[in-house]
Each structure stands twice: as C-alpha cells, then as structure tokens.
Amino acid sequence: ITNLRRGRIFRTAAICVILIVLIYALHSYTNLNGEDPINTVLSNDLPAYYKFHRDVYPTLKTELGNYEPKNKVSVKGPGEDGLPYHMPQERANDVADSESKYGMNIAASDDIAMNRSIPDTRLEECRFWHYPQDLPSTSVIIVFHNEGFTVLMRTVHSVIDRSPTHVLHEVVLVDDFSDKDDLKENLDNYIKRWHGKVRVIRNTEREGLIRTRSRGAKEATGDVIVFLDAHCEVNVNWLPPLLAPIYRDYRIMTVPVIDGIDHRTFEYRPVYQHGTNYRGIFEWGMLYKENEVPEREADLHKHKSEPYKSPTHAGGLFAINRRYFLEIGAYDPGLLVWGGENFELSFKIWQCGGSIEWVPCSKVGHVYRAFMPYSFGNLAKNRKGSLITINYKRVIETWFDEEHKEYFYTREPMARFLDMGDITDQVALKKKLQCKDFGWYMENVAYDVYDKFPKLPKNVHWGMVKNKASGLCLDTMGKAAPAYISTSSCHGAGNNQLFRLNEAGQLGVGERCVEADADSVKQAICRLGTVDGPWRYDDLHNHLVHRLHSYCLTLQPHTRTLGLAPCDPNNTYQQWTITHKKPN
Ligand code: LR7
Ligand code: MN
Numbered sequence: 001i002t003n004l005r006r007g008r009i010f011r012t013a014a015i016c017v018i019l020i021v022l023i024y025a026l027h028s029y030t031n032l033n034g035e036d037p038i039n040t041v042l043s044n045d046l047p048a049y050y051k052f053h054r055d056v057y058p059t060l061k062t063e064l065g066n067y068e069p070k071n072k073v074s075v076k077g078p079g080e081d082g083l084p085y086h087m088p089q090e091r092a093n094d095v096a097d098s099e100s101k102y103g104m105n106i107a108a109s110d111d112i113a114m115n116r117s118i119p120d121t122r123l124e125e126c127r128f129w130h131y132p133q134d135l136p137s138t139s140v141i142i143v144f145h146n147e148g149f150t151v152l153m154r155t156v157h158s159v160i161d162r163s164p165t166h167v168l169h170e171v172v173l174v175d176d177f178s179d180k181d182d183l184k185e186n187l188d189n190y191i192k193r194w195h196g197k198v199r200v201i202r203n204t205e206r207e208g209l210i211r212t213r214s215r216g217a218k219e220a221t222g223d224v225i226v227f228l229d230a231h232c233e234v235n236v237n238w239l240p241p242l243l244a245p246i247y248r249d250y251r252i253m254t255v256p257v258i259d260g261i262d263h264r265t266f267e268y269r270p271v272y273q274h275g276t277n278y279r280g281i282f283e284w285g286m287l288y289k290e291n292e293v294p295e296r297e298a299d300l301h302k303h304k305s306e307p308y309k310s311p312t313h314a315g316g317l318f319a320i321n322r323r324y325f326l327e328i329g330a331y332d333p334g335l336l337v338w339g340g341e342n343f344e345l346s347f348k349i350w351q352c353g354g355s356i357e358w359v360p361c362s363k364v365g366h367v368y369r370a371f372m373p374y375s376f377g378n379l380a381k382n383r384k385g386s387l388i389t390i391n392y393k394r395v396i397e398t399w400f401d402e403e404h405k406e407y408f409y410t411r412e413p414m415a416r417f418l419d420m421g422d423i424t425d426q427v428a429l430k431k432k433l434q435c436k437d438f439g440w441y442m443e444n445v446a447y448d449v450y451d452k453f454p455k456l457p458k459n460v461h462w463g464m465v466k467n468k469a470s471g472l473c474l475d476t477m478g479k480a481a482p483a484y485i486s487t488s489s490c491h492g493a494g495n496n497q498l499f500r501l502n503e504a505g506q507l508g509v510g511e512r513c514v515e516a517d518a519d520s521v522k523q524a525i526c527r528l529g530t531v532d533g534p535w536r537y538d539d540l541h542n543h544l545v546h547r548l549h550s551y552c553l554t555l556q557p558h559t560r561t562l563g564l565a566p567c568d569p570n571n572t573y574q575q576w577t578i579t580h581k582k583p584n
Contacts, residue, residue, distance in 0.1 A: 082268025100373075103372065103373035115154075125304065143227075147178075149186065167243065170199065170222060172201065173187075176203050177206040203215070217325050232365060238363060241361040245359070255317065281449045282312060283511055304360065309445070310358045334425075344395045460502065461501045466578075474497065484521065499578065502531065516553065520563060544576050553574065554571070
C-alpha cells in the first residue's frame with residue numbers, strides 16, 4: 001500500500017511538473033510569437049519595426065526578439081568566441097607566406113572552425129526589438145577575386161547559420177575570374193552541402209568588383225540583395241534589422257555597422273565599445289571618413305539602437321531592394337575595378353529620392369587587410385593616371401555641382417587632366433530620374449561634412465616643390481603621417497611629390513598638412529575643421545616663408561634634412577619653385 005501510495009504521489013508530482021513546464025513553454029511561446037507584435041502595431045500609426053520591444057511589453061521578462069538565438073553552443077578551439085589565434089612559432093613561414101599572398105593569415109584561418117562562434121557585439125537594446133515575420137526574400141551576393149578558401153566559406157557559413165531560413169532565399173557567389181585552384185571544383189563540391197541554396201557564377205574575364213556586383217544583382221532572384229565582401233562574418237540576428245527599413249520603404253538602402261576581424265589572428269573586435277553612432281562622410285579628395293552622428297540627426301531618435309540616416313557608406317556591405325538597385329542603373333558601368341562606387345551609389349540614391357540608413361543592431365565583421373593583394377591587371381591598361389582618381393572624377397562630374405567640383409580639383413589638382421571616359425549616360429540617367437542637385441544633398445543630408453572639411457580656399461601654387469641648389473624635390477616617400485618629409489629626385493608624376501599651397505597659407509600634400517620647426521619638416525594630420533596654415537610663397541625670392549619668425553624653408557646642405565632658418569636671399573638652399581607639368 002505504501003508503495004502504491006508512494007507511486008501515486010510520484011505520478012501526481014510528475015504530472016504537475018510536466019504541466020508547469022507546458023504552461024511555461026506555452027506562455028513564452030505566446031510572448032514570442034503569439035501576441036504578434038506586427039498586429040499590435042499595425043493598428044498604430046508606427047510601422048512594426050519602430051516598436052521597441054520594451055516599449056510594447058514593458059513587463060516582459062524575456063529578452064528574446066523573434067529572431068534571437070535560443071541557446072548558445074560553446075565549443076573550444078582556435079579562434080572560438082572570436083578570440084585571437086596566435087600560431088606557434090614553427091608555423092611562421094606559413095604565416096608569412098599567406099600574408100604576402102592574401103594580405104591576411106590564411107594559415108590561421110585554415111585552423112579555425114568554419115562555423116566558429118563570435119561575440120555578440122550589439123548594443124544591449126538590440127535584443128529587445130521585434131521585426132515583421134514576412135520580411136522580403138533575400139539574396140546575399142558575395143563577389144570574390146582570389147580570396148582564401150576558408151575565409152570565403154566562413155563568410156557563407158555565418159550567413160547560413162545566422163539568418164532566418166525563411167528569409168534567406170539564396171547566397172550567390174560571383175567569382176571575378178580567380179585563378180587559385182582551390183576556388184574551382186573544390187568550391188563547387190563544398191557548397192553542395194547547402195543543396196542549391198548557395199550557388200556560384202563565374203566571370204569569363206576579370207571585371208573588377210564593381211561590375212561583378214552589378215552582375216550578381218542581375219542574376220540574383222530575391223527581392224532584396226545584400227552585398228558582402230568575401231572575408232566577413234555576420235553577427236547574431238544581423239539580417240532582420242537590415243531588411244525592416246526596406247520593408248517599410250523600398251527606396252531605403254541599409255548598412256550594417258562593421259566590426260573588425262584581425263588579418264593576422266582573426267580576433268573579432270567590436271568597432272566601438274561605447275555605443276557611439278557614426279556615419280559615413282567624405283573629405284574633398286573623396287577619401288571616405290566617418291563622423292559621430294550629428295545632433296540634428298541623433299535628436300530624431302529615441303533609442304541609440306534605431307536606424308539613422310547617413311550621407312554615404314564604406315562600400316562593401318549593404319542591403320537594397322533588387323528592383324530598385326537595377327532601376328537606378330546599378331553601378332555606373334564606366335567605373336573601373338575598385339573605389340568610388342560607394343559614393344556613386346550614395347549620391348544617386350539620395351539625390352534621386354531614396355535614402356541611406358545605418359543600422360546599429362546589424363553587426364558584420366570584416367577582415368581589414370594589411371595591403372591589397374591583387375593587381376588591377378589589364379583593367380587599368382590604356383588608362384593613364386590613378387584609376388581610383390578616375391573613378392572619383394566620373395562620380396563628381398556626374399553628381400556634384402560647379403562649386404563643389406572645384407573643391408575636389410583643389411584637393412586633387414592632377415585629376416583635371418585625367419580621362420574619365422564618357423559620362424553622357426550617367427548625366428541622362430540623372431535627368432530621367434529627376435534627381436535633385438548637389439547643393440540640396442549638402443544642405444539636407446551631408447551637412448556635417450563642412451564641420452570637419454570646410455570649403456577649400458583656392459590653390460596659389462601646386463606641383464613639385466623643387467630646391468634650386470640641389471635640384472631635388474620635396475617627397476613624402478609614401479610614408480604615413482606623422483612623418484618627416486625628405487627630398488629626392490624630381491619625377492613630376494605627382495603622388496608623393498605633389499604639394500599645394502592655398503590662399504589661406506596651408507601647405508598640403510594629399511590630405512596631410514606640412515608642419516615645420518627649426519630642424520624638422522613633417523607631414524601631419526591637418527587640424528580638423530581648418531583649412532589655413534602658416535605658409536606664404538615669396539615670388540620675389542622664391543622663398544617658402546613660415547609665420548614662425550618669418551623663417552624660410554631650408555635644405556641643410558650637409559645632412560640633406562629640412563628645417564627652418566632665417567631667410568637669406570643669397571642662399572639657394574632656400575629657393576624653391578612650385579611647378580607642375582600636364583601629364584601626357
Ligand atoms: O577585382 C576585384 N574583384 C573582386 O571581386 C577586386 C576585388 N574583388 C572582391 C574582393 O574579393 C572582395 O570580396 O571585391 C570585394 C571587395 O574588395 P576588397 O576587400 O579588396 O575591398 P576593401 O575591403 O579593401 O575596400 C572597400 O572599398 C571597396 C571600394 O571599391 C569596396 O567597396 C569594398 O567592398 C570595401 N569594403 C568595405 O566596405 C568593408 C568595410 C571596410 C572599409 C572601408
Ligand atoms: Mn574587404
């Protein structure tokens with residue numbers, strides 16, 4: 001009897017436990033999926049993804065939004081949790097070898113799991129957002145040229161593992177004519193595990209990343225396309241927050257916030273720890289910059305984790321409605337290989353009625369390489385001058401107005417002579433789409449550029465700065481600022497010998513400023529927000545005069561170093577000519 005009773009008590013207890021578990025499960029299920037946040041908010045005037053979970057359900061205990069991972073598996077191995085992987089000393093040769101071939105440590109990547117874990121680097125708030133269930137179907141497009149196999153495949157694994165299955169329509173790999181063996185049948189075989197969800201198409205000649213992306217967009221079949229570089233790892237729940245703004249308005253292009261992956265150790269590092277939001281801008285030489293979100297934009301948002309507007313983007317990683325991307329002409333097909341396409345797309349989108357939003361809750365890691373491991377091959381032939389500057393010129397000639405074009409040419413005086421090809425089609429497209437002018441864009445979108453990079457005063461002289469006594473020219477020797485400036489034989493090709501002096505006394509080289517004292521002359525980062533400086537050219541004596549005691553730029557005859565010394569009209573080591581030739 002006691003046994004029987006004990007059995008009954010046990011059974012009742014067991015049933016109770018099961019019931020409690022069931023009720024709990026049902027409860028959390030309804031919280032997550034049942035009380036559909038979309039329905040809740042559709043009766044409201046705000047669209048679904050504007051609903052911050054905590055605002056809708058202030059008492060809700062669970063942290064999970066509708067696409068948050070439910071459990072975390074932790075495996076031990078090199079690089080897991082995004083920790084740095086330091087290879088043993090005896091592998092130093094492999095490391096050096098892959099660094100020189102790929103610009104990153106592929107030997108290390110080969111040892112790290114394809115589906116390794118990485119830290120969730122999002123703002124805490126991001127776990128409290130809800131997104132619509134019927135987000136648009138998405139094609140992720142990854143273009144590549146001679147990338148490391150494991151790095152490329154880890155990109156794909158992360159996309160497959162961290163995207164909602166019903167939203168991810170396909171991953172399209174576009175091979176830009178790679179010649180590395182492991183990117184051929186080996187790759188075809190590897191992607192079979194995904195049963196057609198991942199496919200590869202191949203260029204029959206090298207096209208460069210810009211045209212290759214446009215091709216990927218044409219071939220893709222999802223409603224939204226997302227571009228990724230071939231060396232990325234997407235973070236937890238990266239995709240829904242990118243798609244939600246596009247779901248609201250198909251003319252919004254969205255950009256994830258990019259974390260860093262170390263090219264040597266593959267350490268995954270959050271780009272900024274303190275939740276400060278940045279947005280993409282540019283300086284007048286069209287170098288890409290980022291700037292803390294200005295108050296005028298920040299004030300529009302209640303939460304730091306909300307998407308916010310940005311004038312431009314870095315280029316590689318973004319989502320856009322596919323039909324819309326093709327409607328606005330994809331990328332200008334006249335752009336070559338690499339660079340400037342981020343500006344072309346940004347100016348086009350903003351000026352022609354669309355907008356760009358950066359999405360703090362979408363984080364994607366990207367390997368920043370030590371150098372560019374590939375050449376531009378035949379694509380650069382028949383094009384004199386720098387290919388990237390040619391791209392910039394096409395973009396500014398299409399999208400800037402006369403006033404702002406001048407700032408570009410002031411900063412990049414050589415660009416005036418470069419052959420940018422024919423932009424008739426681009427100008428016609430701008431007209432057809434009835435795009436607004438650049439002044440509108442600067443006033444309403446990129447207004448914060450002027451704070452950091454004010455309008456540029458005109459150059460009074462530019463070109464190579466040649467010393468009379470020695471016949472040598474000022475040269476940065478390609479060093480990164482801050483660094484001493486030296487002299488070398490004059491080549492007239494611009495680049496490291498191209499200096500310019502403006503009406504406000506700034507002597508500059510590239511985006512840097514020349515600073516000097518008695519025994520050194522350096523190129524340094526210009527004081528942000530200023531365009532003036534201490535220099536004056538004295539036409540009578542060919543002196544470069546510095547405000548400091550009115551001293552003159554001097555080449556020391558014995559040490560061949562540069563400095564400032566009292567001006568002496570008879571000292572030919574103080575005489576400089578600043579001239580340029582038209583490139584042929
Ligand atoms: O000829 C080529 N064909 C290609 O298919 C050259 C490159 N590629 C591929 C390459 O394999 C890679 O997957 O194109 C992709 C981008 O090339 P990267 O990784 O060499 O470019 P990047 O990361 O150095 O440079 C940034 O600027 C480029 C300008 O054209 C592109 O827009 C890159 O996508 C862009 N990368 C990012 O925005 C990532 C964020 C870092 C920054 C800045
Ligand atoms: Mn890249």
